[in-house]
Amino acid sequence: MQLPQHATRPRWWTELPLIALVYAAYSAGRLIVRGDEARAVEHGLSILRFEKTFHLNAEHPLNRLFTHTPALGIPADFIYASLHYLITPAILIWLFHRRPRQYRAARSWLMTSTLLGLIGFTFLPTCPPRLLPAVQGFTDTMAQYSSHGWWGGEASAPRGMGGMTNQFAAMPSLHVGWALWCGIMLWRFGGNRIARAAAVAYPLTITFVVMGTANHYLLDAVAGVAVMGLGLLLSKPVMRLAERVRTRFAAAPSVTGAPIVSPGCQTSPGEPFPGQRTSSDTPAEAVDVTASKAR
Numbered sequence: 001m002q003l004p005q006h007a008t009r010p011r012w013w014t015e016l017p018l019i020a021l022v023y024a025a026y027s028a029g030r031l032i033v034r035g036d037e038a039r040a041v042e043h044g045l046s047i048l049r050f051e052k053t054f055h056l057n058a059e060h061p062l063n064r065l066f067t068h069t070p071a072l073g074i075p076a077d078f079i080y081a082s083l084h085y086l087i088t089p090a091i092l093i094w095l096f097h098r099r100p101r102q103y104r105a106a107r108s109w110l111m112t113s114t115l116l117g118l119i120g121f122t123f124l125p126t127c128p129p130r131l132l133p134a135v136q137g138f139t140d141t142m143a144q145y146s147s148h149g150w151w152g153g154e155a156s157a158p159r160g161m162g163g164m165t166n167q168f169a170a171m172p173s174l175h176v177g178w179a180l181w182c183g184i185m186l187w188r189f190g191g192n193r194i195a196r197a198a199a200v201a202y203p204l205t206i207t208f209v210v211m212g213t214a215n216h217y218l219l220d221a222v223a224g225v226a227v228m229g230l231g232l233l234l235s236k237p238v239m240r241l242a243e244r245v246r247t248r249f250a251a252a253p254s255v256t257g258a259p260i261v262s263p264g265c266q267t268s269p270g271e272p273f274p275g276q277r278t279s280s281d282t283p284a285e286a287v288d289v290t291a292s293k294a295r
Contacts, residue, residue: 039125041127043126043171044127045127047126050219051217051218056219057217057218059218060137063211066213067141073212073213074145076209079205079209084178084206088110088181088182091185091186098189104239109181109232109235112234112238113174113232113235114178114231116227116231117227120227121166125168126171128168128215129215130142139214141213170220173210173223173224175216175224176221177227179202179206180203183199185199186199186202207221
């Protein structure tokens with residue numbers, strides 16, 4: 001998985017607005033395109049039926065384990081509600097400072113995949129397991145352990161802000177997708193065994209957490225990995241397009257046909273200001289003019 005390198009060092013005053021713009025689009029899309037609830041529930045049930053058919057519904061046993069074991073469920077809720085927003089920016093900042101030549105490719109990959117995830121939320125609103133009818137056997141651990149954290153019973157958002165999130169944005173799981181991106185960055189650029197151990201442990205932990213807390217299905221996690229793969233493939237042409245646009249708009253307009261002095265003016269040695277010349281003047285005549293002025 002080779003990422004292209006760039007010789008120019010990125011600048012924070014151009015990177016911050018770009019990242020803010022993409023994240024604003026991501027957040028706004030989640031809020032604006034909430035999807036139809038009945039359709040989202042049906043999508044969730046369809047995923048669950050498919051998983052049960054092929055005995056893939058790992059989220060059921062994990063959710064029971066987290067529900068009956070607070071020592072697992074409570075930390076899992078904290079992980080779900082916080083690391084998604086802490087680790088990913090930390091890895092971006094680390095790459096910006098320590099790996100500037102690889103930063104742009106890594107950032108473009110992450111942003112392209114995030115926008116692809118937004119397309120999935122838009123066209124495939126999916127009810128997470130925790131919001132399915134109780135007969136499906138899932139427990140919302142975020143609600144169960146809400147007294148231990150800052151979140152409420154509606155979502156992982158702070159209390160009273162659950163209505164500001166799109167709770168039907170389960171497919172794909174960008175928790176898993178972003179964690180995979182973080183793991184790959186740590187594995188490639190961490191440089192020691194601890195970083196590589198974290199590179200493996202973090203995506204796996206997030207995958208178990210999103211299923212155990214009943215926020216995602218196994219297929220959501222698989223879709224998150226697929227979105228990151230597609231985002232990697234598309235990030236290179238996206239970067240080339242962005243570079244062409246940047247070069248086009250950054251190029252200064254060429255200055256042609258704008259002489260420093262008016263036509264016919266020349267400056268001879270010893271002459272402080274340009275003197276008017278005619279086309280009939282010869283170098284010898286110019287020297288005479290200069291000499292006379294010097295006297």
